[in-house]
Amino acid sequence: MPPDASRPRLSAPFRLSPLAARPLLAALALLLMFAVIVWREPRAASYLGLRLLLNFSIPLMFAAFAAMAVIVLGDIDLGLGPFIGLANVISARWLAGNPSLAALLLVLSLLAYAAMGALIAARRLPSIVITLGASFIWLGAGLLILPTPGGAAPDWLAALLRLHTPFVPLPLWLAVALALAGQILFITSPAGVVLRGFGGAPEALIRAGWSLIAAKSFLYGLAGAFGILAGLALTGINTTGDANFGTPYTLLAIAAVIVGGGEFAGGIVSPPGTVIGALILLLSGALLSFLDVSTDWQLSVQGGILILVLALRALLRKRDAHAA
Amino acid sequence: MPPERAEAPHAPLIRLARRPWFYAATGAVLVWLLVVASAEGRGAWATLGTALGFGTFYVITGLGQMLVIAAGPGNIDLSIPSMMTLAGYLGMGLMGGENGRLALGFLLAFGLGLAGGAANLLLIRLFAIPPMIATLAAGLVMQSVTIAYSRGSTAKPPPLLLDAALAHLGPLPLIALGALLLSAVMALLMSRSVFGRTLLALGQNARAAYLAGLRTGPAHAAAYLLSGVFAALAGFWLAAYSGGASLNMAEDFLLMSIAVVVLGGSRVSGGAVSVGGLWGASLLLYLIVTLLNVWTVSAGLRYVLTGLIILLVLGLSGER
Numbered sequence: 046m047p048p049d050a051s052r053p054r055l056s057a058p059f060r061l062s063p064l065a066a067r068p069l070l071a072a073l074a075l076l077l078m079f080a081v082i083v084w085r086e087p088r089a090a091s092y093l094g095l096r097l098l099l100n101f102s103i104p105l106m107f108a109a110f111a112a113m114a115v116i117v118l119g120d121i122d123l124g125l126g127p128f129i130g131l132a133n134v135i136s137a138r139w140l141a142g143n144p145s146l147a148a149l150l151l152v153l154s155l156l157a158y159a160a161m162g163a164l165i166a167a168r169r170l171p172s173i174v175i176t177l178g179a180s181f182i183w184l185g186a187g188l189l190i191l192p193t194p195g196g197a198a199p200d201w202l203a204a205l206l207r208l209h210t211p212f213v214p215l216p217l218w219l220a221v222a223l224a225l226a227g228q229i230l231f232i233t234s235p236a237g238v239v240l241r242g243f244g245g246a247p248e249a250l251i252r253a254g255w256s257l258i259a260a261k262s263f264l265y266g267l268a269g270a271f272g273i274l275a276g277l278a279l280t281g282i283n284t285t286g287d288a289n290f291g292t293p294y295t296l297l298a299i300a301a302v303i304v305g306g307g308e309f310a311g312g313i314v315s316p317p318g319t320v321i322g323a324l325i326l327l328l329s330g331a332l333l334s335f336l337d338v339s340t341d342w343q344l345s346v347q348g349g350i351l352i353l354v355l356a357l358r359a360l361l362r363k364r365d366a367h368a369a
Numbered sequence: 370m371p372p373e374r375a376e377a378p379h380a381p382l383i384r385l386a387r388r389p390w391f392y393a394a395t396g397a398v399l400v401w402l403l404v405v406a407s408a409e410g411r412g413a414w415a416t417l418g419t420a421l422g423f424g425t426f427y428v429i430t431g432l433g434q435m436l437v438i439a440a441g442p443g444n445i446d447l448s449i450p451s452m453m454t455l456a457g458y459l460g461m462g463l464m465g466g467e468n469g470r471l472a473l474g475f476l477l478a479f480g481l482g483l484a485g486g487a488a489n490l491l492l493i494r495l496f497a498i499p500p501m502i503a504t505l506a507a508g509l510v511m512q513s514v515t516i517a518y519s520r521g522s523t524a525k526p527p528p529l530l531l532d533a534a535l536a537h538l539g540p541l542p543l544i545a546l547g548a549l550l551l552s553a554v555m556a557l558l559m560s561r562s563v564f565g566r567t568l569l570a571l572g573q574n575a576r577a578a579y580l581a582g583l584r585t586g587p588a589h590a591a592a593y594l595l596s597g598v599f600a601a602l603a604g605f606w607l608a609a610y611s612g613g614a615s616l617n618m619a620e621d622f623l624l625m626s627i628a629v630v631v632l633g634g635s636r637v638s639g640g641a642v643s644v645g646g647l648w649g650a651s652l653l654l655y656l657i658v659t660l661l662n663v664w665t666v667s668a669g670l671r672y673v674l675t676g677l678i679i680l681l682v683l684g685l686s687g688e689r
Contacts, residue, residue, distance in 0.1 A: 121501070123624065123627075168684075170683070171631075171637040171638065173445075173627070173631075173637060174631045174637050174683055175680065175683070177624060177627060177628060177631070177679070178628075178676050178677075178679035178680040178683065179676060179680070180624065180676070181624075181672045181673070181675045181676030181679065182672070182673050182676035182677065182680075183676075184672045184676075185668075185669045185670060185671065185672025185673030185674070185675070185676060186669065186673060187669070188667070188668050188669030188672060189667065189669030189670060189673070190669075192667065192668070192669060288669075296447065296505055299501065299502075299505075300502060300505060303499065303501075303502050309443055309499050309501065339517070341513060341516045341517035341520070342513050342517060343513065344509040344510070344512045344513035344516070345509065345510045345513040345514070347506075347509050348505075348506035348507065348508070348509030348510040348513075349506070349510065351502060351505070351506040351509075352492060352496065352498065352503075352506045355496065355498040355499075355502060355503075356492075356496035356497075356498065359496050359497035359498065362497070363497075
């Protein structure tokens with residue numbers, strides 16, 4: 046229950062609702078991190094610097110959107126990373142030589158993801174368990190296709206990811222596009238209201254005549270589609286395939302959604318916040334190398350930034366509860 | 370709704386089949402028989418002994434994860450694999466391969482477990498961070514401490530510890546015996562003690578438990594602390610059992626610790642646990658790997674079949 050629902054909207058015009066403040070908090074943290082990086086290495090702010098810095102944000106942003114499509118339902122996907130790995134090996138093995146086979150397999154895996162959502166909805170199974178079981182299947186299928194790392198990216202895919210975009214590099218354009226498209230689909234459009242409703246109060250929507258199975262199939266299908274995009278992006282950047290490449294993305298993607306303002310309870314996500322969350326997690330890895338600290342501590346900084354952002358948010362929430 | 374004792378009287382067999390641990394335990398027996406049959410009856414007890422040895426680590430980490438999951442929706446401990454590696458490395462490092470410092474290393478692992486659990490709790494309670502992210506973040510910090518420490522340190526266990534980890538009592542590994550004892554204590558605690566009943570009540574309905582005047586705070590805290598301690602001890606023994614700590618020695622345990630809990634019939638939304646099921650699920654998962662190795666199946670197919678079996682068992686045991 047969002048605390049701002051019961052409060053009159055216009056009583057404090059200069060105060061942001063706590064939900065809207067969350068992505069702003071995340072954006073502030075991102076700017077701060079970027080400022081530190083630029084202070085240590087001014088060339089990071091150049092076109093080429095940004096591009097190198099943000100190269101791996103593309104798969105992470107796609108992965109975060111995949112996680113968001115499931116978290117908006119109040120579900121959790123523990124199989125996303127291995128699924129991204131599967132898309133990575135399918136595309137690395139066949140996309141160059143046998144594109145129709147690769148496309149067929151990718152479409153099949155997308156359908157499998159949607160079917161998983163339908164199964165979870167129809168039998169009212171806990172998502173965490175089903176996606177956990179499925180994670181073994183994705184990883185196994187990936188290893189069956191490429192038992193050892195290998196394969197190659199088709200030239201067009203590698204070229205697409207190296208595309209020289211005007212003004213700012215591709216990852217930033219993609220960030221803006223994803224944030225906008227997500228904001229429209231999940232927040233402002235009528236469909237978005239219904240989809241978020243299924244996370245907040247599914248019984249109410251079912252009673253109003255909406256189909257839970259259709260909603261979950263759609264959102265899990267969407268998660269599958271973003272997962273595939275993340276896998277393709279990995280192929281394009283690494284120009285090789287590895288069934289284990291995707292594994293870290295399971296938790297990184299969930300963390301990006303939550304840092305960006307999402308809630309595990311369902312119904313509350315922020316697409317622009319999720320994009321920012323993904324960039325925060327990416328830069329938290331890079332930050333240390335600019336501060337001349339041993340990369341041994343990189344994971345600590347990542348954990349510390351997660352804690353800091355979420356602790357600040359809890360502080361804001363407390364302040365808000367006192368003010369109300 | 371308590372999972373057991375609630376049904377009308379049925380034939381004993383049907384009652385048995387409704388026990389939450391039934392499918393995992395049956396599956397484990399079936400797979401073991403298959404392994405024995407594939408080897409034409411040779412090495413039946415040795416297979417079981419090995420499964421019990423490796424299964425022990427799934428069970429011990431599963432016990433901790435089970436307590437945390439029992440505390441209700443959203444509670445989960447993702448720091449278990451990092452805790453294991455940290456305790457394994459620092460424990461072996463402190464002992465430096467000397468038998469005389471065994472107790473010291475063990476105490477360090479125990480203390481690290483408590484500290485890790487306390488760190489998780491601090492983030493969850495004081496900073497109101499969702500458990501999934503709190504334990505993930507704490508786990509990341511532990512992982513990087515381990516990486517930094519692992520440079521140029523000894524990871525080998527003292528000879529005495531190595532012997533103890535590999536010792537057998539008949540076909541039964543000594544560590545499995547220890548885990549059995551621990552499981553018996555935990556099963557008793559969960560079903561009889563105030564702590565266990567409070568934790569289950571908290572998991573079933575936090576508000577009702579609060580209104581009933583139960584002290585849910587300490588039970589919730591104890592679940593996370595015990596999860597940390599169990600993970601640390603499992604890591605300590607695993608490092609000894611496998612002849613030394615390594616950075617990726619526990620990476621399987623993130624998903625496995627959750628898998629054995631839910632496969633074993635504990636409720637994923639909390640409030641109902643099954644310690645017997647943990648053993649069934651741990652042995653099932655390990656024996657599947659053994660069976661597929663006997664059949665010389667590739668790693669990929671092994672994962673696919675493991676996933677299918679998890680989904681099948683969960684589908685059979687129905688909604689929880």
